[in-house]
Each structure stands twice: as structure tokens, then as C-alpha cells.
Amino acid sequence: MLIACPAVALARPADDAEHTHIHTITAITLLAVAQSITILVLGWNIVRRRRSERARLASEATIGSLFRAAPAGLGMTVDRKLKRVNQHMCDMLEYHRDHLVGENARMLYPTQEDYDYVGTEKYRQIEAHGVGTVETRWLKRDGQVIDVLLSSCPVDSDDLSKGVTFAALDITLRKQAEHALKESEQRFRELVDHLEEVFWIADAETGKTLYASPSLERKWGIPLEKVKSGCMWHQVVHPDDVQHVREARKRLRQGEQMDIEFRIMQPDDTVRWVQDRGFPIVEDGKVTRTAGLVSDITDRKESEAAIGSLARFPAEDPNPVLRLEPTGEVLYTNDAARRLLAEHAVTENIVPKNWLKALREALATQKNQHMDVNSGAHTFTLVFAPIADAAHVNVYGMDVTERRQAEVRQRLIMRELDHRVKNNLAAVQSLAERSIRRADSLADFRESFMGRLQAMARTHEALAQTRWDGVDLHDAVHLVLGPYIQAGSKRLELQGDRLRLPARAALPIGLALHELATNAVKYGSLSCADGRVCLSWETMDDCNIELTWREVGGPPITHPTHSGTGTALIEGLIGYELQGAVELAYPTSGVTCKMTIPLSRFAERGSVSDTVTNQDSCNKDVTS
Amino acid sequence: MIAPACEHAPLAGMRILVVEDNYLVALSLQQHLEDLGCTVVGPVPSLAEGMASVDAGDLDGAILDINIIGGTSAPIAHKLRDRQCPFFFITGYTSPRLLPDELTDCRRLMKPIDEDLLERTIRQELTVVDE
Numbered sequence: 001m002l003i004a005c006p007a008v009a010l011a012r013p014a015d016d017a018e019h020t021h022i023h024t025i026t027a028i029t030l031l032a033v034a035q036s037i038t039i040l041v042l043g044w045n046i047v048r049r050r051r052s053e054r055a056r057l058a059s060e061a062t063i064g065s066l067f068r069a070a071p072a073g074l075g076m077t078v079d080r081k082l083k084r085v086n087q088h089m090c091d092m093l094e095y096h097r098d099h100l101v102g103e104n105a106r107m108l109y110p111t112q113e114d115y116d117y118v119g120t121e122k123y124r125q126i127e128a129h130g131v132g133t134v135e136t137r138w139l140k141r142d143g144q145v146i147d148v149l150l151s152s153c154p155v156d157s158d159d160l161s162k163g164v165t166f167a168a169l170d171i172t173l174r175k176q177a178e179h180a181l182k183e184s185e186q187r188f189r190e191l192v193d194h195l196e197e198v199f200w201i202a203d204a205e206t207g208k209t210l211y212a213s214p215s216l217e218r219k220w221g222i223p224l225e226k227v228k229s230g231c232m233w234h235q236v237v238h239p240d241d242v243q244h245v246r247e248a249r250k251r252l253r254q255g256e257q258m259d260i261e262f263r264i265m266q267p268d269d270t271v272r273w274v275q276d277r278g279f280p281i282v283e284d285g286k287v288t289r290t291a292g293l294v295s296d297i298t299d300r301k302e303s304e305a306a307i308g309s310l311a312r313f314p315a316e317d318p319n320p321v322l323r324l325e326p327t328g329e330v331l332y333t334n335d336a337a338r339r340l341l342a343e344h345a346v347t348e349n350i351v352p353k354n355w356l357k358a359l360r361e362a363l364a365t366q367k368n369q370h371m372d373v374n375s376g377a378h379t380f381t382l383v384f385a386p387i388a389d390a391a392h393v394n395v396y397g398m399d400v401t402e403r404r405q406a407e408v409r410q411r412l413i414m415r416e417l418d419h420r421v422k423n424n425l426a427a428v429q430s431l432a433e434r435s436i437r438r439a440d441s442l443a444d445f446r447e448s449f450m451g452r453l454q455a456m457a458r459t460h461e462a463l464a465q466t467r468w469d470g471v472d473l474h475d476a477v478h479l480v481l482g483p484y485i486q487a488g489s490k491r492l493e494l495q496g497d498r499l500r501l502p503a504r505a506a507l508p509i510g511l512a513l514h515e516l517a518t519n520a521v522k523y524g525s526l527s528c529a530d531g532r533v534c535l536s537w538e539t540m541d542d543c544n545i546e547l548t549w550r551e552v553g554g555p556p557i558t559h560p561t562h563s564g565t566g567t568a569l570i571e572g573l574i575g576y577e578l579q580g581a582v583e584l585a586y587p588t589s590g591v592t593c594k595m596t597i598p599l600s601r602f603a604e605r606g607s608v609s610d611t612v613t614n615q616d617s618c619n620k621d622v623t624s
Numbered sequence: 625m626i627a628p629a630c631e632h633a634p635l636a637g638m639r640i641l642v643v644e645d646n647y648l649v650a651l652s653l654q655q656h657l658e659d660l661g662c663t664v665v666g667p668v669p670s671l672a673e674g675m676a677s678v679d680a681g682d683l684d685g686a687i688l689d690i691n692i693i694g695g696t697s698a699p700i701a702h703k704l705r706d707r708q709c710p711f712f713f714i715t716g717y718t719s720p721r722l723l724p725d726e727l728t729d730c731r732r733l734m735k736p737i738d739e740d741l742l743e744r745t746i747r748q749e750l751t752v753v754d755e
Binding site for chain 2: 579
């Protein structure tokens with residue numbers, strides 16, 4: 001052992017394997033004799049060493065082969081100086097091996113920063129995990145920068161100075177692809193983020209929503225989570241539209257395009273109209289997914305509804321509305337106009353001949369022209385309105401039936417009033433004549449005439465209050481007797497239901513009561529403080545009334561007190577003018593006057609308007 | 625032939641029917657006619673009585689209010705015309721609309737009645753001279 005040691009020591013400095021072998025043999029030869037056991041041991045050692053040498057050589061060869069064949073840049077650095085590089089590495093960077101080996105790896109980096117980063121990060125990882133992998137950038141010989149995935153591992157993890165092997169992959173294309181994808185995704189996100197519409201993708205088989213763009217929540221407040229569980233519209237579609245949507249989406253999954261409009265309910269129950277345009281995504285002849293774009297069309301729907309409603313405007317007009325060609329040809333009619341044409345026109349397409357004058361006049365003057373036409377019981381004024389800059393005329397009908405009737409009625413009323421005024425003047429004239437003839441003095445005339453004139457005026461006052469539509473008997477009595485008996489005084493007792501006197505009968509009755517009252521004041525119950533008058537009335541069959549004047553508490557009556565003008569007047573007014581009967585009696589207790597009046601004969605002529613509207617019934621009387 | 629009579633033709637003794645539903649007006653007419661020496665038949669206020677009076681005959685003329693109890697006096701006018709008995713209307717209506725067409729050209733005297741005009745109208749319309 002001691003002798004062998006120098007041989008071994010001698011052999012040791014040799015690097016070359018063959019030399020080592022020769023020295024070893026020499027040593028064995030020299031020492032063989034000396035120690036056989038030593039030889040054996042040494043021999044054993046040599047065999048073992050040779051074996052490991054061979055294995056090492058085989059491994060070197062394998063690694064060298066790998067080194068050459070690997071589709072990646074491989075190499076080794078010591079102190080960040082390139083010691084070995086494979087051909088792929090050279091090809092990758094378009095350098096010759098000679099340009100690289102021995103050079104500092106700094107030459108591979110476009111910037112010091114890149115170089116420093118790799119030095120720091122990679123060696124940090126190596127220290128921590130034994131291996132370091134970083135993405136960095138290398139410079140090709142022509143100055144082009146490539147992306148590189150760089151992995152390094154020290155030859156001896158305990159001694160980095162022995163060198164570090166590395167493998168480098170050109171990932172430029174992958175990086176570009178990644179970048180392109182990232183950009184594309186970015187663009188997509190920017191697009192959908194700003195999209196007013198909602199973009200969605202769904203699984204064709206399950207119908208589940210795979211994606212819905214954020215505007216779903218932004219626009220309608222529908223949370224994305226809510227639609228993820230199933231069909232996007234699940235629980236969102238208006239109940240009335242569910243069936244419609246379901247069927248359309250079914251057809252979409254079968255490969256048809258979809259374009260539907262329906263309503264959705266926002267979480268706050270607001271109803272919105274949407275349009276969903278979907279298309280199938282076909283892969284290998286099979287619809288795998290469906291996608292679509294949903295727009296809010298509420299505003300459009302509302303304006304459509306508004307326009308639709310406006311368009312119906314003339315159609316809904318109860319008055320005739322038409323649009324005419326200058327020839328009289330009908331361009332548009334609403335229902336009312338069609339009815340009118342059906343009555344007047346020969347055909348539905350041309351207006352009646354007598355309309356043409358107004359039509360031509362409207363076109364010629366460019367001013368509205370009017371004409372009246374009758375339709376059934378209605379009268380319409382047609383306004384022919386020429387439309388400027390258009391060769392047609394709009395015709396608007398106005399139902400003037402009531403206005404025309406009112407005009408007629410107004411004329412009749414005026415005439416009737418005129419008639420009544422004149423009749424009254426004639427009556428006044430007559431009263432004046434009578435009073436003049438019978439008066440002993442001017443004072444006498446004044447007393448009799450003015451009293452009667454007052455009675456007439458007061459009855460008219462009562463009539464005017466009801467616009468000549470009859471007069472309440474109570475009111476008439478109070479008005480006429482007002483000058484003689486104070487309203488509410490116990491001296492006048494009225495008995496009878498409310499009764500409306502026809503206007504025609506009011507005046508004679510008013511005058512008759514006046515005559516009775518003046519007589520009572522002069523000679524009867526109203527001539528003393530305790531006397532009273534009872535006026536009672538009763539409606540008999542046929543609406544005739546019995547009106548009874550009874551004086552109570554006056555001075556005893558001995559003889560008829562007013563056989564003169566008063567009596568004649570009462571009998572004339574009631575008997576002649578009202579076709580009634582008068583029974584005047586003069587018992588000692590007080591005057592009584594029973595007047596039976598056939599009011600029904602005058603009822604129809606009661607008021608001015610009755611007189612007009614009951615013209616027919618008056619005429620019937622003529623023939624009877 | 626019926627021709628207008630002279631202004632001073634005597635009216636005394638003429639039997640004139642008065643149909644007027646307003647008592648006071650009728651009374652006034654009666655008074656005027658009697659002042660002229662006429663004999664007043666009536667006055668009557670209604671269509672029925674007016675018709676009956678014409679039927680009773682012996683009339684020299686008639687003064688008819690248009691609107692009377694029971695309708696208008698047109699049927700009375702027709703009957704008078706048939707019997708060639710002269711008549712005229714008195715009315716408060718300015719328009720002749722209440723009368724049938726064939727009576728619209730008849731003389732109408734407006735109320736209130738002017739005494740002189742009444743007399744003149746009676747002379748013009750009711751006195752007849754056979755030519």
C-alpha cells in the first residue's frame with residue numbers, strides 16, 4: 001500500500017486516460033512482487049475504475065448526442081461565460097460557435113437590465129430549488145430580439161464555479177401568439193364592455209348560458225349570476241312571452257337563425273322590450289353552441305305604439321275623415337266617412353257629384369271650403385282642406401246636428417217670444433182700453449189699470465224665473481198676492497200639493513187671483529184685520545185642477561160685491577181663455593170662488609221650448 | 625169677383641166672426657167691432673168653436689187669430705174660403721210659418737192692434753162688392 005501510493009500519486013496528475021492505464025500497469029509490474037495481496041486489491045480497484053470509466057464515457061456520449069440532437073439551445077456557462085453551446089443554440093441566434101464560446105453571456109442580452117434580471121432571478125431560483133427558469137430576451141446576431149425560456153442547473157450545486165448548464169427555447173412565436181390572444185381578448189372585452197347590447201353564448205345542448213356580457217347587469221340590473229344557472233332569460237322573460245321565446249330558442253339550437261322581440265321584467269318589475277338576434281355555432285356539422293345579441297327596443301316599441309296610436313287617430317274619429325284626389329277619387333276614408341259615402345255616393349271610390357264644387361274650390365283657392373251633408377239623423381259640416389304641396393284634399397267632417405237643431409230651436413224660441421210679447425202687449429192694450437172706458441176718473445183708471453198691470457208683471461216674473469217652463473202655483477200666488485198679503489202671513493192659507501202651472505195658464509190664473517184679492521181688500525175678508533183667505537187646490541182626474549178661493553173672517557156679505565168688471569174678467573179669463581168653469585158665491589161668511597181649470601189642455605203649450613218641440617202634438621189637435 | 629170696397633162703405637150690421645183665444649184681446653176686438661157697428665159672432669177661443677161658428681153660417685167676414693186653443697186657425701180659414709167668406713188673420717207672429725202655404729198670402733194684422741188699421745183692414749178685406 002505504501003509503495004503503490006506514489007505510483008498512484010504519479011499517475012494522478014495525468015489527465016489522459018490511456019496514460020493513467022500505462023502508469024498503472026507499470027506500477028503493478030514494479031510492485032507485483034512486493035505484495036501479492038496489494039496487487040489483488042489494486043487489481044480489483046483498477047477493474048472497478050475501468051468499469052466506471054467506461055460508464056462515464058458512455059454517459060458522456062449519450063449526453064453529447066442529446067446535446068446535439070435536442071431541439072433547444074443547450075450550453076454551459078462558467079461565471080456567466082459561455083463554455084459550451086450546441087448547434088441549435090448557434091442556429092437559434094445565427095452565430096458561429098466560435099463567436100459564442102468564451103464570450104460573456106451578456107452579449108446575448110439586448111439590455112443590461114435583462115442580463116441583470118436573469119443573473120439575479122435565475123440564481124435565486126437555483127439557490128432555492130436547484131433549478132432556475134426565467135423568461136428573457138436574447139439578441140440574435142442581426143440584432144433581432146427573440147423571446148427565450150431559459151432553464152439552468154448548476155453542474156455541482158455546491159460549487160457554482162464548476163459551471164451551470166442551460167437550456168434555451170425560442171418562445172418568440174408563442175409569446176406573439178399569447179400577445180395576440182391577449183390583445184384579442186382585450187379588444188373583445190373593450191367591445192363587450194362598451195356594447196349597449198348584451199352578447200351571450202350558450203351551450204346548445206343544455207341551453208345554459210356560458211357567457212353574457214356585463215351590459216346585462218349594467219343595463220337591466222339583471223345580475224350575471226342569475227343567468228348563469230340556466231337559460232339567460234329564465235325567470236326574466238315576461239310570462240306572456242315565455243312560450244314564444246322558448247320555441248324560438250329551440251329552433252335556434254336546431255340550427256335556425258333567431259330574431260325575436262319580447263318583454264323582460266327587470267328586478268324592479270319594470271317591463272322592457274328587447275330584441276334577441278341569435279345564431280347557431282356549428283362545429284363538425286353539429287350545433288355546439290348558440291350565441292346572440294340582445295338590444296333594448298323599449299323606446300322603439302313605445303314610439304311604434306305612439307305612431308300606431310296616432311295612425312288610428314282618424315280611424316277612431318266618430319266624424320267622417322277623408323283624403324281625396326283632385327278628381328274626387330277617395331284615397332282614405334274612416335268608418336264614419338264610409339257610412340256617409342254609402343248613403344250618398346254611387347261607388348265607394350268616388351265622392352258624390354255635389355261635393356266636387358267644394359273640392360275644386362278648395363284646390364283653386366287653397367282655402368278651406370265648407371258644405372253641409374246629412375247622414376241619417378245627423379248633419380255634418382264637411383271642411384275641404386287643401387294640403388299645401390300635395391295634390392290632395394283632406395276632408396274633415398264635423399257633426400253639427402246639435403248646433404243646427406239648436407239654431408232652429410233658437411229661431412223658433414225667438415219667434416215664440418216675439419209672439420208672446422206682442423200678445424201681451426195686445427192684452428195690456430185691451431186692459432187699458434177697458435179701464436179707460438169704465439173709469440170715472442184718472443185716479444180710478446190708475447187704480448184699476450196699474451193693479452192689473454202689476455199682476456201681469458208679477459206673473460211674468462215667476463215665468464221668467466223658470467224660463468217660461470211653467471210656474472209653481474205657490475210661487476205665483478205669493479208673487480201676485482204679495483202687494484195685499486205679506487209672505488208668511490197667517491192671513492193667507494194655502495192648501496195643496498206642489499203644482500206646476502203651464503206658462504199658458506199662469507197669466508189668466510194670476511190675473512184672476514189679482515181680481516179676487518183686490519175685491520177682498522175693498523169689501524171682503526182682507527178689508528178687516530182678522531179676515532183671512534184660504535186658497536186650496538186639488539188635482540182632479542185628467543190633470544184638471546180645482547182651485548178654491550174662500551174668504552173667512554171678513555165682514556158679513558149681504559149682496560154680490562163685484563158683479564162688475566172683476567167678475568167678468570175672472571169669468572172671461574178662466575171660462576173663455578182657459579176653457580174652465582167659475583162658480584162665484586156670496587154666502588154671508590165670505591166670498592167663495594171655485595175655478596175648475598182643464599190644465600191638461602195647456603200643458604203641451606206650457607213653455608216656449610215645449611211649444612217648439614211639441615209642434616207635432618199641436619198639429620194633431622188641429623185635425624182632431 | 626171680389627174687389628176692394630170703398631173707404632166709406634158702411635160696416636154697420638156686418639156679422640163678423642172673431643176667433644181669438646186671448647180673452648182680453650178678444651174683448652178688445654169685440655169692443656172695436658161693435659164701435660164700428662158690426663155684430664160680433666163669438667168671440668170664440670178654440671178651433672172647435674170656430675169651426676162650429678162657420679158651420680152655423682150667416683157670416684159676412686171673420687177675423688182669425690192664428691194660434692188658438694186646439695191648434696191653428698187654418699182649418700177655419702179653409703172652410704171660410706170654401707164658402708167665399710172673406711177673412712183676415714191677426715197674429716203676434718211676424719213670420720207666416722205657422723200657416724200652410726196656400727194661406728201665407730192672406731192678410732195678417734200684427735198685434736197689438738191699431739184701431740185705425742183694424743178698421744181699414746176690415747173695409748179692405750171684409751167688405752165685398754159684386755161687380
